[in-house]
Amino acid sequence: MARLKQLIREDPQGWETAWKENITPWDYGQSQPPLSEVLLTSGIPIHKDGRALVPGSGNGYDAITISKILGIEALAVDISATAVGSARRFMKSAGDDAARVSVKEVDFFTFEVDDEDRFSLMYDYTFFVALPKHRRIEWGSQATKLVRPGGYLITLVWPLVDPANPNPPGPPNPALPEHYAEVLGEAWEKVFDKVPETSQETHLGQERIVVWRRIL
Ligand SMILES: C[S@@+](CC[C@H](N)C(=O)[O-])C[C@H]1O[C@@H](n2cnc3c(N)ncnc32)[C@H](O)[C@@H]1O
Numbered sequence: 001m002a003r004l005k006q007l008i009r010e011d012p013q014g015w016e017t018a019w020k021e022n023i024t025p026w027d028y029g030q031s032q033p034p035l036s037e038v039l040l041t042s043g044i045p046i047h048k049d050g051r052a053l054v055p056g057s058g059n060g061y062d063a064i065t066i067s068k069i070l071g072i073e074a075l076a077v078d079i080s081a082t083a084v085g086s087a088r089r090f091m092k093s094a095g096d097d098a099a100r101v102s103v104k105e106v107d108f109f110t111f112e113v114d115d116e117d118r119f120s121l122m123y124d125y126t127f128f129v130a131l132p133k134h135r136r137i138e139w140g141s142q143a144t145k146l147v148r149p150g151g152y153l154i155t156l157v158w159p160l161v162d163p164a165n166p167n168p169p170g171p172p173n174p175a176l177p178e179h180y181a182e183v184l185g186e187a188w189e190k191v192f193d194k195v196p197e198t199s200q201e202t203h204l205g206q207e208r209i210v211v212w213r214r215i216l
Pocket of ligand 1 (some may be wrong): 015016027028056059072107108109125126127
């Protein structure tokens with residue numbers, strides 16, 4: 001972990017080195033269960049006619065889960081060429097489940113789409129918390145640029161801030177739902193916030209699944 005922290009602390013290129021050196025301790029081999037839980041049981045009317053974006057997508061598991069459950073197109077984006085190559089291989093092995101998923105090598109912070117191509121949904125898991133804290137504000141403005149008004153943002157907030165150790169040397173840099181609210185600003189409202197019932201064992205009681213809707 002020390003090598004990983006050293007690689008990615010401030011330098012976005014460090015991610016490519018981490019992928020090349022196969023230092024990917026975050027990789028769970030599938031989506032975190034709370035993503036399916038919120039899509040299947042929250043009752044939130046997430047559009048079935050749009051397109052989803054997963055930034056910092058790694059192997060792309062979450063894009064597949066979203067596409068499969070909602071029946072929409074999903075775009076997985078990652079800054080690392082090695083991650084993108086790995087995700088593309090995973091898409092092939094996933095067959096029909098990945099038929100509507102594409103993968104792109106791009107820096108989320110410089111990613112642009114035309115207004116008519118904005119996304120109806122964005123999902124963040126371990127991307128926000130992987131960033132240096134000073135980039136959170138840019139994350140918020142990019143989310144607002146890339147998701148259309150009326151669209152949704154789902155954030156699986158893990159690791160949560162531990163009051164006994166609020167600023168451990170990250171990444172990850174633990175967060176709370178209010179840290180996302182701070183940088184999303186008035187354009188967004190929180191419509192759902194729950195301790196998931198389906199967390200993997202090591203995350204039990206230590207994460208929140210939060211849904212935001214773009215209102216402006
Ligand atoms: C902690 S990993 C999480 C990967 C994935 N969400 C998962 O849970 O398996 C963070 C990912 O974000 C990618 N990343 C870091 N900075 C990025 C950026 N500016 N734009 C796009 N991807 C980025 C890294 O290459 C890495 O794959």
